[in-house]
Amino acid sequence: MYDFAIIGGGIVGLSTGMALGKRYPNARILVLEKESNWAFHQTGNNSGVIHSGVYYKPGSFKAKFCRDGATSMVQFCEENNINHEVCGKVIVATNEEEIPRLENLYNRGLENGIEVKRISPEEVKEIEPHVSCVAGIRVYSTGIANYKQVCFKYAELIQNQGGDLRLNTKVLRIVPSGDKQVLETNNGTFETRYLINCAGLHSDRIAKKSGVDPKAKIVPFRGEYYELTPEKRYLVKTLIYPVPNPDFPFLGVHFTRMIDNSVHAGPNAVLSLKREGYKKTDFDLRDFAEVITYPGFWKLAAKHADEGIQEIIRSFSKAAFVRSLQKLIPEVQAEDLVPCHAGVRAQALMDDGKLVDDFLIIHGQNCVHVCNAPSPAATSSIEIGKAIVAAIPEQSHLATAIGA
Numbered sequence: 531m532y533d534f535a536i537i538g539g540g541i542v543g544l545s546t547g548m549a550l551g552k553r554y555p556n557a558r559i560l561v562l563e564k565e566s567n568w569a570f571h572q573t574g575n576n577s578g579v580i581h582s583g584v585y586y587k588p589g590s591f592k593a594k595f596c597r598d599g600a601t602s603m604v605q606f607c608e609e610n611n612i613n614h615e616v617c618g619k620v621i622v623a624t625n626e627e628e629i630p631r632l633e634n635l636y637n638r639g640l641e642n643g644i645e646v647k648r649i650s651p652e653e654v655k656e657i658e659p660h661v662s663c664v665a666g667i668r669v670y671s672t673g674i675a676n677y678k679q680v681c682f683k684y685a686e687l688i689q690n691q692g693g694d695l696r697l698n699t700k701v702l703r704i705v706p707s708g709d710k711q712v713l714e715t716n717n718g719t720f721e722t723r724y725l726i727n728c729a730g731l732h733s734d735r736i737a738k739k740s741g742v743d744p745k746a747k748i749v750p751f752r753g754e755y756y757e758l759t760p761e762k763r764y765l766v767k768t769l770i771y772p773v774p775n776p777d778f779p780f781l782g783v784h785f786t787r788m789i790d791n792s793v794h795a796g797p798n799a800v801l802s803l804k805r806e807g808y809k810k811t812d813f814d815l816r817d818f819a820e821v822i823t824y825p826g827f828w829k830l831a832a833k834h835a836d837e838g839i840q841e842i843i844r845s846f847s848k849a850a851f852v853r854s855l856q857k858l859i860p861e862v863q864a865e866d867l868v869p870c871h872a873g874v875r876a877q878a879l880m881d882d883g884k885l886v887d888d889f890l891i892i893h894g895q896n897c898v899h900v901c902n903a904p905s906p907a908a909t910s911s912i913e914i915g916k917a918i919v920a921a922i923p924e925q926s927h928l929a930t931a932i933g934a
C-alpha cells in the first residue's frame with residue numbers, strides 16, 4: 531500500500547514526487563514510468579530553455595509558476611551542479627507592423643514582474659550582431675539548462691527520501707476500491723491512497739481510466755528543429771525570438787543556443803499523427819482517429835487555417851523554413867542548417883476548439899490530474915510540484931497514514 535502514486539516520470543511527475551517527500555517524509559511514494567528511463571518524451575526533447583514568464587497572461591498559473599520557477603530552477607541547478615546558464619534573450623520585431631505587439635509583450639512582462647528592457651536595433655546588434663530588426667526587448671532572466679540532468683537529480687532525491695521508482699511499468703487499468711485506488715500494470719498491481727496523474731501525452735486517458743473527465747483532449751503537435759552547422763554557430767550568441775502571434779499558442783521559429791553550445795533553429799508546429807510521433811512517418815491509428823473525429827480539432831483547424839498551412843509548408847520545405855529564419859538573421863542559408871531531433875507537445879484542446887492556454891490541474895476523489903503542462907512546464911516544474919502537493923486535501927485516512 532502506497533500513500534501516493536505518481537503516473538509519469540517526466541519533469542512534472544518527478545518534481546511532484548520530490549515535493550511530496552519534503553512535505554511528508556514518512557509517506558510511501560511510488561513513481562511509475564512506462565518507458566525505460568526518465569524524461570523520455572516531452573522533457574527529454576524540449577529546447578532546454580529556462581523561460582522568464584514574459585509571454586503569459588498575468589495572474590495565470592503559467593505566469594506565476596514560470597516567473598518563480600525561473601528563480602527556483604536556477605537555484606536548483608546551482609545547488610546540484612547541473613549545467614545551466616542565465617544568458618538572457620532578445621525578442622525582436624522585424625517590421626513596423628509587429629511593434630505594437632512587441633510593446634504589448636513588454637507591458638505584459640512588467641505586469642508579470644519580469645525584468646525587461648526596450649532596446650533599439652543598434653542595442654540588439656550589440657547583443658546579437660547578426661540580427662535584423664526594427665525594435666527589440668531584452669529579457670534578462672531567460673536561461674538554458676540540461677533538463678535531463680534535472681530529472682535524474684529529482685529521481686535521485688526521491689529515492690534518497692525512500693521513494694519507490696519503477697521504470698518499464700505501464701498503467702493498464704485503474705480500479706477505485708473504497709479509500710484506495712488499485713493500479714493494474716504490465717509489471718504488477720499497486721495500491722495507493724492518493725493518485726497523481728502526470729502522464730503528459732497520455733494524461734487525458736489516465737484521467738478517464740480513473741473516472742475523471744478532463745473536458746479536454748490531448749492533441750499532439752510535433753515541433754521540428756534544424757541545427758546550425760558548427761562553423762555557423764557564431765551567428766547566435768544567446769537566444770533570439772520573434773514577436774509571437776498572440777492568438778497562436780506557439781512562439782514561432784527562433785534560435786536557441788543550447789547548453790552544449792550547439793544552436794537549434796525552430797520549431798515549427800504540425801499535427802503529429804501519433805502521440806509519441808517524432809518522425810513525419812510515425813502513425814498510430816488510435817491516436818489519429820481520436821484527433822480526426824474530435825469536433826474541437828476541426829474548429830481549431832478552421833480558426834487557424836492560415837497559420838496551420840504555413841506550419842505544414844515549413845515542415846516539408848526547408849526553403850520555407852529558412853525564409854522564416856532569415857527574417858531574424860538574413861545571413862542564414864539552407865546549407866548552414868542540418869535536421870535534428872523533434873519534440874512532441876501535449877496540448878490540451880477543448881470541445882469548442884479553444885486550446886487550453888494555462889496549466890490544467892483537475893482534482894478528483896483521492897486524485898489529481900495534470901492534464902495540460904506544455905512549455906513552460908520544465909521551467910515551472912518545482913513550482914508546479916509544490917502547488918500540487920499544497921493542494922492535496924488531507925483526508926482523515928490519508929493524514930493518519932502519513933502522520934500529517
